[in-house]
Amino acid sequence: MTKVGNRIPLVDAPLKVAGTATYAGDIARSGMLAGKIVRSPEAHARILSIDVWEAASEPGVAAILTGDRYPVPFGVLPITHDETMLAVRKVRYRGEGVVAIAATSIEAAERAARKVRVEYERLPEYDDPEVSAGPVTEKIHERAVGNTNLQKEVQQSFGPVDEAFRDAAHIVTVRGRFAGVTHAALEPHAVVADFASDGRLTVWSSTQVPHYLHLALSEVLGIPEHRVRVVKPTVGGGFGGKGDPFPHELVAAALSIEAQRPVRIVLGREEVFYLNHGRHPTRNTVRIAADAEGQLRGLDVDALIDGGAASSFGTVTTYYNGVLSVGPYHIPAFRYRGRRAYTNKPPSGAMRAHGSVNTRYSIEVGMDMLAEELHVDPTELRLRNFLPPDTTTLNGFRITSNSVARCLGAARARSEWTSKFRALPLGEGIGVACGFFISGSNSPIHFTPKFPQSTVHLKIDVDGGVTVHSGAADIGQGSDTVLAQIVADVLGVGIDRVRVAAVDTDTAPVDLGSYSSRVTFMMGNAARRAAEAMLAQLRNAAAQITGQPAEKFVAAEDRLSLPDHPEVAVAYLDAVHAAMEHTGALQSSGSYESPRIGGDFKGARAGTSPSYSFAAYVAQVKVDTDLGRIRVKNVWAAFDCGRPINPLLVEGQIEGSIHMGLGQLLGEEMHYRGTRLMNPSLLEYRTISPEDMPEVECLLVGDADPEGPFGAKEAGEGPLPPVLPAVANAVYDAIGIRFLDLPLTPDKVWRAIEARRKEGGLVKPPRPEDHDR
Amino acid sequence: MKLRVNGLEYEVHPPPERLLVDLLREDLHLTGTKRGCEDGSCGACTVLVDREPRHACLTLAHMVEGRDVTTIEGASSSFGLSSLQRALIENGGLQCGFCAPGMVLAVEACLLRGKPTREEIREAIAGNYCRCTGYAKIVDAAEKVVRERWGP
Ligand code: FES
Ligand code: FES
Numbered sequence: 015m016t017k018v019g020n021r022i023p024l025v026d027a028p029l030k031v032a033g034t035a036t037y038a039g040d041i042a043r044s045g046m047l048a049g050k051i052v053r054s055p056e057a058h059a060r061i062l063s064i065d066v067w068e069a070a071s072e073p074g075v076a077a078i079l080t081g082d083r084y085p086v087p088f089g090v091l092p093i094t095h096d097e098t099m100l101a102v103r104k105v106r107y108r109g110e111g112v113v114a115i116a117a118t119s120i121e122a123a124e125r126a127a128r129k130v131r132v133e134y135e136r137l138p139e140y141d142d143p144e145v146s147a148g149p150v151t152e153k154i155h156e157r158a159v160g161n162t163n164l165q166k167e168v169q170q171s172f173g174p175v176d177e178a179f180r181d182a183a184h185i186v187t188v189r190g191r192f193a194g195v196t197h198a199a200l201e202p203h204a205v206v207a208d209f210a211s212d213g214r215l216t217v218w219s220s221t222q223v224p225h226y227l228h229l230a231l232s233e234v235l236g237i238p239e240h241r242v243r244v245v246k247p248t249v250g251g252g253f254g255g256k257g258d259p260f261p262h263e264l265v266a267a268a269l270s271i272e273a274q275r276p277v278r279i280v281l282g283r284e285e286v287f288y289l290n291h292g293r294h295p296t297r298n299t300v301r302i303a304a305d306a307e308g309q310l311r312g313l314d315v316d317a318l319i320d321g322g323a324a325s326s327f328g329t330v331t332t333y334y335n336g337v338l339s340v341g342p343y344h345i346p347a348f349r350y351r352g353r354r355a356y357t358n359k360p361p362s363g364a365m366r367a368h369g370s371v372n373t374r375y376s377i378e379v380g381m382d383m384l385a386e387e388l389h390v391d392p393t394e395l396r397l398r399n400f401l402p403p404d405t406t407t408l409n410g411f412r413i414t415s416n417s418v419a420r421c422l423g424a425a426r427a428r429s430e431w432t433s434k435f436r437a438l439p440l441g442e443g444i445g446v447a448c449g450f451f452i453s454g455s456n457s458p459i460h461f462t463p464k465f466p467q468s469t470v471h472l473k474i475d476v477d478g479g480v481t482v483h484s485g486a487a488d489i490g491q492g493s494d495t496v497l498a499q500i501v502a503d504v505l506g507v508g509i510d511r512v513r514v515a516a517v518d519t520d521t522a523p524v525d526l527g528s529y530s531s532r533v534t535f536m537m538g539n540a541a542r543r544a545a546e547a548m549l550a551q552l553r554n555a556a557a558q559i560t561g562q563p564a565e566k567f568v569a570a571e572d573r574l575s576l577p578d579h580p581e582v583a584v585a586y587l588d589a590v591h592a593a594m595e596h597t598g599a600l601q602s603s604g605s606y607e608s609p610r611i612g613g614d615f616k617g618a619r620a621g622t623s624p625s626y627s628f629a630a631y632v633a634q635v636k637v638d639t640d641l642g643r644i645r646v647k648n649v650w651a652a653f654d655c656g657r658p659i660n661p662l663l664v665e666g667q668i669e670g671s672i673h674m675g676l677g678q679l680l681g682e683e684m685h686y687r688g689t690r691l692m693n694p695s696l697l698e699y700r701t702i703s704p705e706d707m708p709e710v711e712c713l714l715v716g717d718a719d720p721e722g723p724f725g726a727k728e729a730g731e732g733p734l735p736p737v738l739p740a741v742a743n744a745v746y747d748a749i750g751i752r753f754l755d756l757p758l759t760p761d762k763v764w765r766a767i768e769a770r771r772k773e774g775g776l777v778k779p780p781r782p783e784d785h786d787r
Numbered sequence: 788m789k790l791r792v793n794g795l796e797y798e799v800h801p802p803p804e805r806l807l808v809d810l811l812r813e814d815l816h817l818t819g820t821k822r823g824c825e826d827g828s829c830g831a832c833t834v835l836v837d838r839e840p841r842h843a844c845l846t847l848a849h850m851v852e853g854r855d856v857t858t859i860e861g862a863s864s865s866f867g868l869s870s871l872q873r874a875l876i877e878n879g880g881l882q883c884g885f886c887a888p889g890m891v892l893a894v895e896a897c898l899l900r901g902k903p904t905r906e907e908i909r910e911a912i913a914g915n916y917c918r919c920t921g922y923a924k925i926v927d928a929a930e931k932v933v934r935e936r937w938g939p
Pocket of ligand 1: 821828830843
């Protein structure tokens with residue numbers, strides 16, 4: 015009867031599948047206006063003048079706004095506020111908002127938008143992070159480092175790095191290049207804002223971070239927080255792309271204040287591409303040192319990431335590109351230099367498996383190269399180097415549960431690795447890669463005032479329904495379902511008794527939102543505690559009714575009973591009614607605060623988490639050597655998310671991650687010519703089609719985590735990174751060519767194959783055991 | 788002009804440039820039909836016009852004059868959700884759900900044409916973008932319905 019651990023369908027799926035779930039763009043308010051943002055056609059320019067006179071006289075126009083009205087900078091991280099709702103005095107990327115219009119219909123707003131005249135004076139454009147890293151003539155933001163356009167620089171060193179490389183028997187070097195990719199959630203961002211006559215502002219938005227949006231609205235608009243209300247309706251996918259407070263959300267609110275009417279803004283797909291905040295275009299160099307036995311001695315990572323025109327999560331991204339390489343292998347010496355440069359492109363930000371994908375790619379390809387140098391099987395090399403459970407990394411990450419070795423064993427067995435590795439015909443191959451990821455960041459982004467990372471409130475009234483108030487944002491991943499499962503499980507009631515209220519900052523306790531894979535772990539623990547506190551009240555009531563000791567009662571199947579004397583039982587509803595006789599509706603609260611972890615050095619908290627997921631993937635491919643097309647046939651995805659609360663949803667996360675990871679590997683690219691984005695549409699931004707998806711076998715391997723709710727860890731992001739290098743290593747097994755420049759489009763693959771043919775032939779790489787002959 | 792939507796007759800007077808997706812969402816308040824792009828590339832706006840799948844974002848409202856339009860609101864009946872909708876729920880064939888309305892109608896149209904193979908199901912949804920699921924569980928759900936309806 016337990017709900018936790020079972021394949022429970024999403025609690026909101028019956029609404030979604032019938033088209034009746036309400037997304038932000040579906041919301042209509044009486045008197046609502048349509049908002050439209052006029053965007054910059056220039057990538058870097060001073061604004062000389064803005065003429066809205068003609069636009070304002072268009073019929074139906076109710077309000078027009080320019081950047082000087084609300085110039086207060088904002089951003090998701092409190093230390094790097096460098097975005098404004100509309101450009102102030104200069105534009106920093108093509109697509110940045112300059113003027114906003116509210117009108118009686120979207121057509122009227124668009125007509126007016128075409129009449130806005132803006133005069134620009136062009137400034138030098140920066141499209142290359144390498145150039146931005148040096149001395150520049152025009153700083154994109156004043157806050158950039160010195161006379162450069164660097165946003166952030168990180169240097170870290172742990173252990174004897176120089177000695178490790180000096181004494182190493184083997185050193186491999188991988189230089190990776192990665193195009194930027196974007197979330198491309200199906201639902202375009204949408205927001206409705208209503209500044210009502212009582213002086214209160216309500217904003218419905220497709221956001222992953224209602225709380226941060228709440229703060230930004232208050233700061234930028236100058237409305238006290240208690241008069242700002244953010245509601246998160248059903249959200250049509252996020253993946254990090256709805257994880258910042260965004261200009262259009264603030265614009266809608268500002269327009270509503272100006273017009274004294276509700277305003278709706280729904281972004282077009284092209285605007286979503288220009289909003290971006292996706293994965294950074296990246297250049298990295300990874301050096302791995304190992305001894306003659308294949309024991310890793312040192313790791314040296316250098317990453318230069320292209321942040322585009324704003325900071326967003328970028329300071330965290332800069333750290334993550336380095337620190338998330340200290341697992342799943344034991345690394346005795348580690349050095350990192352990370353730099354994030356401003357350029358005049360749409361901002362980069364956090365995207366699924368934030369900051370870890372590109373470094374992971376280079377490391378896992380490097381591990382494959384190292385195995386080849388050592389003449390050992392790459393799965394064997396990994397097994398020799400895994401971190402054990404219950405250990406601390408050299409930079410202070412506390413590792414608790416860790417089943418990565420079992421993951422690798424499972425993926426190896428299911429894929430029949432030993433009979434296939436280096437043994438398939440030319441053009442077919444198999445490859446392996448591993449990974450790990452945080453279950454939430456140990457240090458919250460906002461630390462003043464202090465509050466728990468997640469809090470859940472429960473309420474039960476005479477109807478016996480359990481209302482759950484939580485600020486955790488379900489964006490499609492199913493956190494409302496996880497909440498309902500946990501609460502129903504602890505209270506021993508059917509899941510249909512539990513109703514998860516929509517996130518509403520007026521009623522839900524603060525939760526930091528859905529990012530860094532924190533929700534199941536942190537909200538889950540809070541929910542469990544809240545439900546246990548509620549159960550205590552029901553047990554007391556049962557004790558009063560029966561005269562038996564309260565702590566002996568167990569709750570299951572809508573009743574509280576004594577395990578040894580099942581005939582002594584109180585129906586759930588009777589217990590509720592007895593408990594509330596003198597207090598009215600029952601309430602309870604539970605919260606989660608992560609333990610203090612990490613060293614004392616600068617940046618020590620980056621990457622610390624109460625727990626980590628682990629993964630080992632094997633992929634099998636077939637390369638069409640005439641056309642250069644890589645066909646991924648199978649992925650065996652072994653994943654350690656502790657004890658899964660809902661395997662159906664975990665599989666969904668793995669399969670979706672594989673879709674997204676393969677997209678980045680094989681075709682997705684924010685394609686720029688200079689600063690100009692060439693493919694801002696779903697037609698030209700190539701995601702993996704249903705026909706090109708491989709068969710995916712999810713292998714959920716893992717022990718219960720000691721601190722996770724019911725032993726669970728994250729499953730939303732960790733499933734992504736290993737699939738890229740697993741496929742790349744399989745391609746190497748198939749045709750003996752390493753690809754270090756993503757995406758691996760057919761033309762690129764075909765050219766490499768042709769070059770290899772001319773050099774003397776396309777052959778499979780030798781088996782480890784054949785090297786010595 | 789007159790048209791039928793989900794079996795009900797409507798009389799509407801859209802301006803000539805009004806798209807079917809806006810007619811449905813804004814004028815008829817049928818917001819189940821979604822909009823994920825504006826160029827026919829995502830399938831979120833899929834509706835059936837005389838039982839054939841159409842992109843409502845590429846169809847002018849006046850083109851459906853006198854026609855029979857089925858939107859997601861018409862996919863379930865007074866008996867409740869369709870077997871396909873139930874299979875999608877149970878199999879995890881949707882997450883954020885934004886693709887679900889278009890997906891349901893694209894697959895229903897495919898099922899209307901007779902028993903499809905797994906390949907034909909994949910082809911039927913090839914124009915329906917889903918960022919969440921990786922598609923496998925959608926195809927599994929459709930196959931389950933095929934088995935129920937036509938046997939293994
Ligand atoms: S909205 Fe019609 S195909 Fe995307
Ligand atoms: S479920 Fe999110 S797009 Fe398909």
